[in-house]
Structures are given as C-alpha cells and as structure tokens.
Amino acid sequence: MTDQRRPAPRVAVTRVLPDATMRRLSELFDARLPADDRPMTRDELSRAMADCDVLVPTVTDQIDADLIAAAGPALKLIANFGAGVNHIDLHAARARGVIVTNTPGVLTEDTADMAMALILAVPRRLAEGEKLVRSGQWTGWSPGGMLGHRIGGKKLGIVGMGRIGQAVARRARAFGLSIHYHNRHRLPLVLEAELGAAWHPNLDGMLAEIDILSIHTPRNPDSENLLDARRLALLRPHVFLINTSRGGIVDEDALTDALEQGRLAGAGLDVWRHEPEIDPRLLALPNVVMTPHMGSATYEGRVATGEKVILNIRMWADGHRPPDQVLEGWA
Template structure:
C-alpha cells in the first residue's frame, strides 16, 4: 500500500473547532495548547454550522453525532488538514472523501474498551434475568412480595454466548462472560491466534449463520461500515432460535431494527438489550412497548474516565500533526 500520510506541515498553534462539550479538563488543556473554539452548548450541530466550521479551522474535532460526509468535506476550506474524531467509531466520516482532499482522520481507539464491555455484560445479565422489569415493578408499588413463581428469568451460566466481532471489545466481553460460566463462541473476519482462543475458551465459527444457529445469547461488537451494514438482516435474525437474547452495544445500523421488532413481537426471540438504534435518538415506539427489551441511551462508553481518556487521545493526535509527525491514531480508508 502506498504511504497514505499526506504532507505534515508544521502548524505551531492550529485553530481547532470542537463540535460538542468535552470534559472541563480536556477543554482547558486544548485551550492551553491550541487556538481552540469549544462548543457553546452540548446540542447536535446543524449542517450549516458544520459547514461554517470546516471553512474556518485547521482541525475539526467532531463526534459520532456529526455527519462528516463528502458534501461537507467538499465545503472545507484549504486550511482544514485534520479531522480528530472524539470517539473510536468513524462510520460517520467519509474517509475516501477526506483522503481525496488530503485531510487526515484520527480516532480514539482502545480507551473505551473496558467501559463498553462492562455495559455489554450488564445487558447480558439484565435481559435474561428481567432486571429492568423487576426494577419497574418495585417502583410501581404493585409488588406483592416474594413468591416461588414471581419474576422468573433464565440463568446465563452454561449458555452459549455468540460474539460477532472479536476485536478489543469482543475479547473483553469474552473474558467477562467466561467468568459467568458462559461458553464462548465467536465469528470474526480472521480467526484469533490459538493461544488467545485457549485463554478465552473461545470457539471460532467461520460462518456467521452457523454461529447464530448455535448461540443462546448473541452480542454485536463489529464496527459499522459497508461490510457490516444490516449484517443481522431479517434472514439472519430468523436463524436465531426463540429462546435467544440479542445484545447490541455497537451501532444500530448493524441490525435490521424492523425485523428485530417483528421477531420480538411474534415471540421468535426471547428478548433484547439495546444501547444503540438505527435512527437514534428516535426509537421505534414498538420497542418502547416491549417488556422484554432493556434499553440504555447509547451509554456504553459513558464514564468520566473514558471521556477524559478520549480527550487526551484527541490532544495527542493534534499535537503530533501540529509538530509535523504522523498522528498515532490515524485512520486509513480501509479501516475495519
């Protein structure tokens, strides 16, 4: 592959525009190092506001809520040379368009792995054990006390967990799940080294359909890109057996949400734990009405520690670029 690193001109104090409010200590550090324009509120920016920003900065710091598409990149001024994304996922950025304009793209990988794995494990436990239903029952004031048949759920020990995407987060989930007595199965584009499979007690399935037909609980940890969009379509959702629980803390566009709701309503799936949606923040009203679905507001990475660590990575990437070096977290067009 040809060297994708464009010209690294030195930029001593670049103008940096940030699209969302970041932790105070991160913003303070950015202001000290760069000519930083922080966001004056924490709401999603309009397309017009984003166009004004890319026309007036050396570095744009967007988040997953910002659509950095080809049209926006085409509207960028000549000084924009770095898009330093705050977050690991870059499916909202047109990497090919950025590359064509000589604009570097960076992200913040690795720092949110443990937080997302923790949230995933919480969903894996809470959906079969009906924890959200139980919490609502207690708050309603209608709970009549313990009974042998009250709020029965399903134990997870001894069940087969199917992990789709065995990268950093998938492996962290596997390590946690093994401690809960789950048998680990996974589908990945490439098989893990034998020593790592042995460490995680993981069985590889080259065929995703075979994994879905085997697992009792399925959890999604692949990035959203052209290959994974609607990876769990209606056909694949219907391969899962009626007692299966589906967990998604990756991206909503990986799962056909309409097909998922249909299967849940018709009893062809036992339940779901969702931290992301296809059209978030809009959620299908039918999902909201289902008692066997646990929903959290895209908070898989929402820890103070994780947000600060992401901000520090953004700063490291900007400093490296400003000093004329390749940023440590440069994203290539073929990113997976």
C-alpha cells in the same frame, strides 16, 4: 530575532467535552469551543469546517462527502472524539488530503462492562423487576414471580472479536458462559485457548447454535444490516440479542418484528439506527432493556478519549503522523 514558531492550529470542537479536555485544548491551540452542548446543525458544521485547521467531531456529526468537499483549504485533520468513524466519509477525506484520527482502546473496558450488564439484565428481567418495584404493584415474593433464565452454561456468540469482543469474552467466561465467535480473521490459537473461544468461520452456522448474541463489530458497508431478517430467523426463540456496537448493524424493523412475534426472547440495546429516535414498538416491549448510548459513558473513559484527541492534534501540528490515524479500509 524574529519568532519563527508556527501559529497554533485553529481547532473547531463540535460538542462540549470534559472540562479537562476543553481547558487543555484552549491552552495548546486556537480552540473554538461550543457555547452549549447540542449537536451542530449542518450549516453550523459547514461554517466550522470552512474556517479551521482541525475539526474535533463526535458520533453525532455526520461528516459526509459534500461537507468535506465544501470545507476550507486549511482543514487538514479530523480528530474524532471516539473510536467509531462510520459517521465520517473516509474516502472523501483521503481524496481531499485530510487525515482522520480516532481514539481506539480507551473505551474497551467500559463498553465491555455495559455489554456484560445487558447480558445479565435481559435474561434475568432486571429492568422489568425494577419497574415493578417502583410501580407499587409488587405484592411480595412468590415461587413463580419474575422468573428469568440463568446464563451459566449457555452459549454466548460474539460477532466481532476485536478489543471489546475479547473483553466481553473474558467477563462472560467468569459467569460460566461458553464462548463462540465469528470474526473476519481467526484469532491466534493461544488467544483462543486463553479465552476458551471457538471460532465459527460461517456466521449463519454460529447463529443457529447460540443462546445469547452480542454484537461488537464496527459499522461499515460490510456490516450494514448484517443481522437482517434472514439471519435473525436463524436464531432460536429462546435467544437474547445484545447490541452495544452501532445502530444499523441490526435491522431494527426485523428485530422488532421478531420480538413482537415471540421469535426472540428479548434484547438489550444501547445503540439505535436513528438516534435519539426509537421505534415506539420497541419502547412498548417489556423484554427489551434500552439504554441511551451510554456504553462508553464513564468519567475516566471520556477524559482518556480527550487525551488521545489532544495527542493526535499535537503530533500532527508538530509535523508527525498522528498515532491513531485511520486508514480508509478501517474495520
């Protein structure tokens, strides 16, 4: 009897993923795995897309319209390793009949933990204190040494009240912060009550009232430079800005100017417009806590992300709609 089973899909993986994910990809599919963990060049990415059924990219891969147009006819699924898809041209993918999936939900708690850590670290000057101790120049406790600001009783403004924004709100309430948020759509009243959150339909109005600002909106055409020079000027000089979402939502030049000129008290940044390049002016500022895009960097989160990627590929290969298909209007 002839074996009627379809051949395993050819799956091109652009970065080294957790061992368990790589092993399972190899067991289930005709997986083409990278030899080392570095971002693919554009030519390498183009060659991979020319000879695969499924591409598994990460945030370091810019999948633009030209790459999608030049892809081989077999490419039918881009199974992104990660929740954000602003690095993939969804319109071009849809025009070519290529399904795009992501991995929502699995990194919510990890990213919220990082945001809360920065909300604590920047006002309390934790990074400055750590550097002082390591420098050997600390002379001991004094009443005026390393004074920061308490966060209890302050107003936290959240831009983007999706899964991560809500998780941050729950953490922040436990530290005595009052929660304010701006979102495209208002949350159900029962959820607002649970979070103790006040909705601001006008972003500008919220910015003028808060003490700490935390960014949790996806990066898309509507949110590009959402916090530009004009809006940053609405923040009062004692405000701290936290961004664990995506670089490009905050105008980095305008933010750096505001920090240098004392028009903002400090910032906690885990994401950057031109990663891994960072403006030297930001590097020189003591009141900026900087982390290397590690908001989702937990063993548990990475493994869970890989499991979602594999599930999306398996469902597609079996002829079903993947559970995490991203629509063009995703936000």
